[in-house]
Amino acid sequence: MTRLFAVALLAAVTLLAQRPQGASGPARGGARGGNGGVGPYDKQVVDAAAADLGRTLYAAECVDCHGPTAHGSDKGANLVRSDVVLKDRFGSQLGPFLKKGHPLQSKKSSADLTSDQVVNLSHFLKQRVDDALKRSPTGINKVTGDAAAGKAYFNGEGKCATCHALTEGTPRTLFAISAKYPDSVNLQQALLFPGGGGRGGGRGGGGRGAAGGAPSPNAVTITITPPDGPAVTGDIVQLDDFDVQVRDADGKVTHFTRTPALKIVKHDPLAAHHEMLDHLKSSDIHNLVVYLETVK
């Protein structure tokens, strides 16, 4: 009974682990996102076919005590943290360890495991270690909430309806938004960080990016009013503590040196979205997402 359940769980966990890392993953990536750089250069690269054979053997001989993900149980050690496993290369540590005599589910002698079987077990256990290092979505995330409460918040306290209609064809409509974001998590991200949340976010990210890039309907524009001249409104070409350059509707770029007398006013179409981040509660966010999923 226990065994069956564990094996079923093991299969499920492995399935999850094998799922391709979705494009919906965090924007981070790079050195910290993956796990390629972890551990020594001479570390064992997992052979998936051998790991599959190892999984079968593990299910038959080890899972009861070491658990479906090899994270351990009351009856056996956590193998993902085990020095025997971490220092192993193709059975170099695991082989001698099992040779000494270790309980098996079949009650057979662990010393009789063949070297091929040990190598397969090694690949399977290394695969479990790799899994533990991952920090990417596993497919379990889903936004749940109360659609009626979301509707009330949308039209009331949230003031969403002041900018977003829910009928087809209106500006900034959120009609059928779940067709654009079928995954509730992606819809939630779009709601909180419209325009892709491109600037900032994640480890070391940050900032209200200004100059450069393709013009976006949500880009911040500015109005510059010098003490002695007419105001200029347009896209930001350069904005730092000393210089401002603005491109007006005709494409003309004007350069100003910043002084206390030079007035700069920014227009951010997403200002309301940035401000709401300081007040939104998780329950309101989840309810809004669930409500918007019903608008089609």
Place this chain on the structure above:
Amino acid sequence: MIRLSALLTTALALSLAGAALYAQKGPLAESWPTYNGDLSGRRFSTLTKINDKNVGSLTQAWSFRIESGDPGGNNPSGTPLMVDGVLYISTQDHAFAIDAHTGKQIWHYTWQSKGARHFSNRGMGIFGNFVYFETPDCNLVALNKKDGTLRWAKTIADIDQMYYCSVAPVVVGNHVISGVSGDDLDIAGYIEAHDPETGALQWRFYTVPQKKGDPGMDTWPNVDMASHGGGMTWQPITYDPDTSLIYVTTGNPQPVIANVNRKGDNLFTASVVAVHADTGKMAWWFQTSPHDTHDWDATQAPVLFDGTIAGQPRKLLAIAARNGHFFVLDRVTGKAYVHTEYVKTNWSLGYDAKGQPIPNPDMFPSIAGALVSPNQGGATNWYPPTFSPQTGLFYVSANHAFSVYYLYDDSDNPQGWGGNDRGGWSESMLEAIDYQTGKIKWSHPWEGGNNSGLLSTAGNLIFTGAPGSFLEALNAATGDALWHAKLQSAVRVPPSTWELDGNQYILVGAGDTLYAFTLAK
């Protein structure tokens, strides 16, 4: 001839002793002998030749491009040391000595790596004739300062267990203090003290309990979780010769995001810990993030200065933590005098009796996601703050940042991370905090993301990187922008300063290049 060289050697020895002493005490001016300049972590220089009146005429004296022959070894992030006219800087697996007058390379040392995560290297330590750095594959390496030849190397952590090493060693008395990095797999943080001459291990201090009865054990469910509980030591330590205490800041607990199997406060992760320099025994602790679930380590600089609290002179330690909270502690006892937010955050429910934030369980990572501020990058991060005794202000590069934290492993025994944050929006600013009240004296907003280390000087200046790849100087009292210079990429090596041949220099690094600025003649 012989006499002359003997004389020279004596002179050198004397000036060395001066430098060593200098790192321990006294004002920072003619050299920069530790990661933070001196052992206090203040990054405040008493130099005034460059000041708020003349900073506008700073010009580039020289630049130096690092060519290590290894694509991963060209970008430093630690502040170079400057002693006796020579700069010492390290990158991953490489160390360099550079003539501070000219920016010309004197020597280059290459370490043959056995692997591990190559994430960053934060710089070097110095003692007598040796310089020290850590390699990603976790060796503490001592080089002869004169020619960059290997003196000794000691393995300080096991890369099979997924450690890597990056922190700048700091020399305190006759101890080289090293730290460890890595929060991939569940492992324990520690610092070590090594003999500067021989490399022999003197002591090791674990930041999480290793066995039954160890202090802090009651804040973990069991020994297995505690002894694999994280708390990496990837921020250079600070030291007070008067208290003989080393101040260590510790990393986040493990597993990082998923946390059902580590109920409790998880001491001494995300904490400031005071450790006796000669024994490695703990004196006191203060946890900036009890039971952290957002990767908010406390590995920000613990800055030491003397000040006045409620009319009483006090020995203080200030830290602006990654989680958005600012603390001023008594560095003798660990008692908190000030606790406050330095940016608006949304994850805590006030403070406990000790002055530590109480985490709000509604903000723990979840299957449906929790909107949390700050984001994982933090309200600040590794990049060093500065404290100016002249203005009484603590300066920090800050982010008001949001992201959504998701749980990716909802089993009852997750390992490693088990979740992450996603997306976000943030705005950056330079903040000047009154240490006595924790109130923001001024806040200088940036037009873009900014994660730069800082320098303050007695010339009433703050130097910082600024968005758009600038090095910028601000008025320390008011936050007004005074000067900037465009670099090839964003500042990564925090600005530092020293005087050489009567000229004050500002040194900064961006990408693979170091830039030295001085006043135009």
